[in-house]
Amino acid sequence: MRRMIAALLLLAPVGAHAQMRDATEGLSGLPIPRFVSLGTNEANMRSGPGEQYPITWVYKRDGLPMEVVREWGIWRLVRDPHGGQGWMNKNLISGDRTAYVTSAVRTLYARADIASRPVWRAEPGVVAKIVLCEEAWCQLRIAGKSGYILRKHLWGVYAKESID
Structure with missing residues (x-):
């Protein structure tokens, strides 16, 4: 039992450090928040991070700037210039700055x-x-x-x- 408690105590600071890092750095290692742009002429915004979630908006404007505010796997929670927010697959966005x-x-x-x-x-x-x-x-x-x-x-x- 003592060994298990000691092991848990040793793991706690690592988890705390990871939570602090995730507040400013996404799972991709890139900063959060950050600006990106749409990398395609058609991009679906979804209500959640996955294809099982409904499409809430379809963007048809290659290069439109978006702000990444969170990451989850291959999904990025993005905000558009008008404040609309939803999830996009990372393959739909580009690091190009617009x-x-x-x-x-x-x-x-x-x-x-x-x-x-x-x-x-x-x-x-x-x-x-x-x-x-x-x-x-x-x-x-x-x-x-x-x-x-x-x-x-x-x-x-x-x-x-x-x-x-």
Whole structure:
């Protein structure tokens, strides 16, 4: 009996450490939460982590940014730009970083400076590839156009995150 109690005590810290790690790192070893994008033109969101759960939404927008908030096996609990949440198979998402333009038509500039030349404007809901993000600005690329936009006008990148 003493040996069994000693063995249980030795295992307790390991389990506690694993729980602390899982709070910030998913089973994949990648950080939680993190931004990803849809890697296909059609992706099913389900009410639970498995094909036995009903489909709650079908996304038909390759590249749409999603936020992974939890992992379970091959399933990722994701949140979309509008706050919708559900489970997706990891094979439907990509590590490519994209951003979603929020709220209003936004101006993109030639440099990371509001005084620089405007190069194009993006409507709310436009999805673009993130080239880089530093400090308050992100550089986006879509359909051969590139420009800088204030980070606060995007969904798909964290406030202090640096991307290059």
